[in-house]
Amino acid sequence: MSAAWTQTAATLAARVRGREFSAEESIRAHLDRVAATDPRVRAFLRVREERALSEARAVDARVAAGESLPLAGVPVAIKDVLHLAGEPTTCGSRILERYVAPYTASAVARLQQAGAVVVGKTNMDEFAMGSSNENSAYFPTANPWDLARVPGGSSGGSAAAVAASQAPLSLGSDTGGSIRQPAALCGIVGLKPTYGRVSRYGLVAFASSLDQIGPFARTVEDAALCAQALFGRDERDSTSAAQPVPDFAASLGSGARGLRIGVPEAFIASGLDPAVETLFRAALDDLKREGAEIVPVELPHAPHAIATYYLVATAEASSNLARYDGVRYGLRVEAEDLKRQYGETRDRGFGAEVKRRIILGTFVLSSGYYDAYYKRAQQVRTLIRRDFERAFERCDAIATPTTPTPAFRFGEKTDDPLQMYLADVFTVPANLAGLPGISLPCGLAGGLPAGLQFVGRPFDEATLFRLGAAYQRATNHHEARPPLD
């Protein structure tokens, strides 16, 4: 048998259930893989060696007791924005450097219930604000395909961990593309579920009307397996939806025939790297050969999505981040009066991008600017959602490249926040409209991965998985591995 760390989550779980090897052996193999590769990749903020092994032994006991666990012995890496009781949650920020979570996030608990074992917490842009991981207060994570390049962000650590085969599954959060963009740049699968699909209990909030938790995997089958455990209403999160969760495995083999894929040509025309475009067109041809029909659609307001997003998301962030006041938890910088203590604490605790967004968000909510910026952006958000509703009258999913370019170099965009924001041009519209989106590896451009994105109707992740599985049966882009060994 080949090394455990090369296997998919589906295979690992089946073998642990079949007692071919133990959960402990599975976890040990992945911890060894982390030890061998993470000094270069730096995906993890913290690795849980002893605890992971002892939790793996508990999974072995459950398997021995006859429990049929869908993720038996599967290692998962968790973005450090999700709580694990008794362990730090830093959000990549100095302000939470010493914070210890008092409870476990529902999303993490669901994976553990299904037999998964958390191997560690992954690096991220501070408070999930960024597209490169360079905004982590601790260190930048590298792209496993080229260590001089960014893995994307904000869930860059979780994406790099799966790309480097340190774990077959990981969790991220996606507010404007923070799962799909790093998935594309690291050459793996990343899913942002429909708004409301996954409980956010225990997720540190960035922009509450946009945030959603989702999985990274190397195959669509694994992403669907993880989603099956993750999805569903949670009484602890009032925004989690009471929608039924279909059996995803049942539709993975249905093929692309009969599905209509909409392509918004006018939207994707500008700023697209020619090599990425070539791979995108080839992917559409592959899907056509698999029986999908390609139809033109229009998203006339989508070019305004980045502007809309940075007005809405920063407004919400400025409100959510008001809680870091040095009183109830987190860093406190002592000062002679409370107001100065707030200011000093937040100045010392937050990095530049977080401050920039708090200031922009406070500005657009402030007297005299609210109507022109915040309210107008919310109205444009309605127009963007209507565009999608109209497009879905003509198609079952919308295809675009996930990002306009492959991974960029460290430092390339750090001095120009606007250029960094434009890395999310194709991912942001789905967040504004609350729709599910998936990114799939669609080939290499100059040795660097590019991503193909499908956006679906609300709560129709099943069609995204079905299309993705058909694409991965017809192609082998998802089998390419970064040159780490």
Place this chain on the structure above:
Amino acid sequence: MANVTQATVEHVAGLARLSLTADEKERFARQLQQILEYAESIQALDVEGVAPMSHAGLETPLRTEPAEPQPGLERATALGAAPDAADGLFRVPKVIGG
């Protein structure tokens, strides 16, 4: 089109309880001006009569099940992360009076 000066940034930073250095004020003023210029594109759109969308929730969040009391965090746990707590309370510098 709003004109973002260092005074604007200073005012907004005060509202957000952020102390900024002179260098940060200068840089943020420049960058915010640039971001708002980019965002200016939405000013040309016709939004007359369009309802603002404040939430991506695609179903009503109204819950129908009876509200049953559930155990929450113990007080000691909730206070456990506080930088300064005593006698079951969060402690802060004196707020009222000199």
